[in-house]
Amino acid sequence: MRTGAAVALLAAASVLTTFVGHPVAHAAEVRAETAARRVAVGQTFTVEVTAILDDGDGSAQGPKLPIQGAAEVSGPSIFSQRRVVMRNFDVTTENNVVATYEITPTQPGRLVLGPGSFTVDGRRLEANTLTVEVVEGPAQAAPPGRTRRRDPFGFGHDPFGQDPFGQDPFGRQPTDPPSQSPFDLFRRRSGLSAYPDAPAELALPNAPNDIGFLVAKLDQPEAVIGEPVVLSIYAYGARGAFREVSPTEPALSDFLSYASVETSHEQPFYRTEIQGREFLVVKLRELVLVPLRAGQLEIGSMRAILRGRGYPSKNSPLGTLTESPPLRLPVREPPQTDRPPGYRLGDVGRFELAATVEPREVEQAGFFSVKLSLSGRGNVPGSIDMPEVPGVVWGEPTVRGEVSVEDRELVGSRTLEFTVRATTAGTIELGKISLPHFDPATERYRIATAALGSIHVTPRAGAPAPSQDPSPSTAQPGEPTLLLAIEPRTNKGAWRAARSAPPVWGLAAAVLAPGLVWLLLLVPTALGALGARLRSGRSKQRHLDFGPLIALEKEKGRAELARELEQIAYRLIEEKTGLRARAILKEHLAARMTQAGLLGQLASDLQALLIELDAARFHVAGSTEAEASLAERARPILLSLWKAPSARKDTP
């Protein structure tokens, strides 16, 4: 019995030792948490997807949170924390990577969140799926982001967590930025003085906004194509600590971009004073940009919401929306002077080149390898022009290596491995490889070179004898030989360097000249007509003087008098009525003149006078008395007509 009891005790101790004495293997896991179970439409709540990693685990990357249902999602914002955990009397450290999503439902119904996941060591680990019910109604205060705050010491419960009365002992609001250490809370409580002072370059003369704003800076005012420049974007906030939410990255379409700071979550906050007001400042982004073309290149604005307790919802329900002003960077080509042949725009930096060739002896039509190692600071090129060497054919290179940012500088290396075919037998001098590039530090061109040496190509049995023609340019079968017959030129012939358009004034003159000449030729005719008209106007009967008429009658006779009187009568009729009375039968004249507005009696008298004058012109009859009476008879009638008001209409 005693023996049996001893054996049982030993077995129990062994089991206890197994499960208690040795640490339990703890694999990486992913959890998803939210406090929200029932929210209103428009009410924002947070979901945290946490990757819990032990010391031996790799890094957690690529958080994902698929969502089924109508909702707007922002994030994730990612931060990591390191904790000391005691499990079964074994103290271990644990790294947590937390991805926080902010979700605002837009329609009532049900939201299915997840499974949230992270990629850990190449495997995608998934968390549990969460379900949140969305109801109609006014938005309420956002629920806490987490149901259970992780304690910083690994006791499994946060000693500073919610108190039994449901209040945060430090009065922290649910929307506060997540604390990265328990001391952050004390630091916030004690004001901004707990933060270190900002470096001098972050000091600003004035603040564009009293609450918060973004500032973008370049480390140099101008650049050449391919020269790296550093873009730093800082967030300034005057209402205490904040974190960036829903960032929109700046548009950089004219640049290659390499990030050295991708998020502000692990960046330190500094305190600075602007016009007597304290601000916290943190670096949001730091990018090394490589301009791709010349000109005034635009760097777009970055937008981010500053979220924190003191940051009001300004243009966004999540916090204060801020935007950095866009920048313009003047970019030019490297100088033309001393530019070496073969320089390619964009090769800017300081590079070194090394080359290895192996094997050095190959059979004709065999292959050998040329490996180029290119390294240095700057935008390390990914290709190199290989030399023209008769007797070898270069293949396309295999390129390895990359460029990264180190201490705000682009550094990197690339290896280009060429497979080369030797086509002719003999010793082939491979020459050297050159990489002309521009060093912005010295503002001069450099040429990185590497000698390739020579290879010996042994003839292959049955291979054709080496060609004496050094040219590797041979026409493909079937290609038209006409193309190969086109020879390059050696002379720069004259040409119209200024491809100027013909002068518009010349063209206009050519078009208008015939018309103008035509008009000029019409001028004499027009002037003649105008003169006649003027003369006609001038000859208007200003007064009737019968003295000369009587004299005329005596000198030239009755017929001449009649003609003159008739002309006076017709002129006055035309003047007063517009009628050309000569063209009207005398019998109808009175009626027409009456129609034209003359008094009926006057019209009748005129008709009778004109008939009489007509007769007098062609019939020599009567005595001198009678002749004298013609002028006397005409006088009152013509005077009446002369005095009569004008009845002339617009149309004759």
Next chain:
Amino acid sequence: MSKRSLTIALFSFWTFAAFGAPSTEDPELAQAKVEISEGKLDQAIARLESAADTGEVHPDVAFSRGVAYLRRALSERAKPGDHGQATAGFRETLLLRPGDQEAALALEQTRLAVARKSATRGEQVQDTLGLGERALLWLDPWVLFWLSVGASALTTLGVVLVRVGPRSAKSAASLLAGICASVLLVSAPLTWLAATTAESLDLGIIIAERAPLLDEAGRARKGVAPLREATEVRILESRGPLLRLSFGEGTSFVRADQVRRLRLPR
């Protein structure tokens, strides 16, 4: 003298008359020619491209560059886009010197070679320039201008004779004025159109084997065939890494590095 010799002689006279005195040998071009003849095509191309990078615009430099690219396109070391680069060189030559017959021949033959290559793959080279634009680019505004001036002078003479000339010459003068006025009415607008087209058109040549047509965001447009190498395109604007092209009735985008813009003095 054969007809061909007469043509060459006339052409030479025209070239001399139009473009001035004969030229002297240029050391860079001569060196490039030596390199091309020795098969050092990359060196020759680098030399000629370097000249272009310095901002030099000259029809003979562009022609030699086209020849260098063409030789490489026909060699074992051909690179994608060589045919397009050659086309660009010859086209630039023709735009700078419209009467260059050798460049016209080289351009035609290079395009034929590209068309032949495309046809073997069952692809077709598209033309993105309209017939009107093509015709206006072909016309020389200065020739049209002097034609307009001549027609204007003869029309004026006819008008004068009609008005003040002897009665016997009036019929002939009317006929002369009518015909010349008609010529003037056609040539003057054409002069203006050709000049403005040559000034405003921003042309380029596709230098990739295939340049996919993209939308504004740089995504490939579905159901649209890519532009083939050596296609001449009209560039409307540059938007970052993309170029907006006039494409038939609409517009489309391609990557800027797949197009070589033709350089013309403005």
